[in-house]
Amino acid sequence: MTVVLERVAKTFGPVQVLHELNLTVKEGEFLVLLGASGSGKTTALRMVAGLETVSSGRILINNRDVTHVLPKNRDVAMVFQSYALYPHKTVAENIGYPLKIRRTPRAEMDARIRDVADQVQLTPYLERYPRQLSGGQRQRVALARAMVRRPAVFLMDEPLSNLDAKLRGHMRAELKHMQHQLGITTIYVTHDQVEAMTLAHRVALLEGGALQQLDAPARIYNDPANLFVAQFIGAPPMNLLSGALSGGTFAIGAQRIPVESAADCADARLGIRPEDCRIVDAGGGRIGGNIYATELIGDHTLVTVKTEGGMVTVKAAKDFAAEVGLNAAIAFDDDRLFLFDARSGHRIRQ
Structure with a gap:
């Protein structure tokens, strides 16, 4: 599925947080929206998800105008920075909930839950409840719940931010491998340039609600478009x-x-x-x-x-x-x- 943002802008009262963003995410692409806090990256992601209204412009998913379509009808799965788990459900039930409401056969649902739990190292915790997990484990449950759906588009808002450094490295590799295998178009938000450079096919670097550069990680590093990009990229x-x-x-x-x-x-x-x-x-x-x-x-x-x-x-x-x-x-x-x-x-x- 392709995702297209055509001159998409967002204002909150007198404050414009996103300035006519033009962006095309290719089918099967892993695109990272990178920027500091307040750059507009999460706002852009939430508008694709339908969780924020568009002030002007339009959003298309697979050539279909979804600008005013309800989130549930966009066939996207979003992983939030916060966990947003059901406290009364087990890990397995949380992961499998999207399949349950789609009436997926039990045998298929169990197999898909086990498969995705193994990818994010949650197999030993499937019968536990969220309150019995660490913050990092809860974040992995939220990630697995989005993965198990196999939607048309993945939307991820800093999903690795609560993990420790070692697990973040493991999960980066798992995410990249999973996305390559499934070929699902993915838009990923982060402020971490290491995540952006290692995960992305292309990086869209935002600052002050404006797109500074859109390119492959190597080109952004080796051929920065302006002073901001040069200062932001590199450690x-x-x-x-x-x-x-x-x-x-x-x-x-x-x-x-x-x-x-x-x-x-x-x-x-x-x-x-x-x-x-x-x-x-x-x-x-x-x-x-x-x-x-x-x-x-x-x-x-x-x-x-x-x-x-x-x-x-x-x-x-x-x-x-x-x-x-x-x-x-x-x-x-x-x-x-x-x-x-x-x-x-x-x-x-x-």
Whole structure:
């Protein structure tokens, strides 16, 4: 099933929380709506589900206009951030409830309940009640209840937010495998860029109710459309140095960095990702500074260097060691640089 949002907007009184969103979710696609709190992503999802009215625009599911269709008639299944479980029903009964109201034969219903319970590691808990479960287990019950339906469209609102880190990793793999096997169109909301980058076929990054970029995860990471996208995607985030761009040179105080751009911009930002930087001896490299801090993460060390244009984080080898205050320089390849207009946020193409 395809899902299309055509110039969909949402206002609450004088506040516009979504600005004419145009979005097409392809059949069988796993699309992630990514953004910080207040960006409009959950509002967009709830409008697809029919839980919020559309202020303007229209929503189509499989070429059918469902803008004013009741939620129960849209053939979508939604997993909420809150559990929304029936407290008087067992785990098995909660999972199987969508099948029960559709009068699914008992043998088929039991088989599907067992299958989906196994996928989300709930098999030992099928006879328990929600009050006997942890928060993470309750979230998995809610997820299983949506999965067991096999609807035309899955709508998921941060379903992994209450799980611990290890189980989140397991569930990401399970979700991706399940979606690939079933081929069900899925729209998934999260503020977690790791979830977005690992799960999605495409990511729609929202900010302030407006779509900033819609693309495959690799392209959003390697080719950010604007300054916001560059800052939001990446862990650690992209380094952004303040300076002036003129005549093919980016000036950071007294330092000059040749760039392949004919644009002029008095208030520009030069971006370079931590993993594309290298620490070299003082006097070498492209930018000079002093070691400000080092942090051993495990498989790598994050080195923060204080430069004239601002702090620069470098992703170095795990055995890197240097004294705080030591003079150092940063090297990088020219083809890994990004340029932005600081005032408009627009990307300055090289």
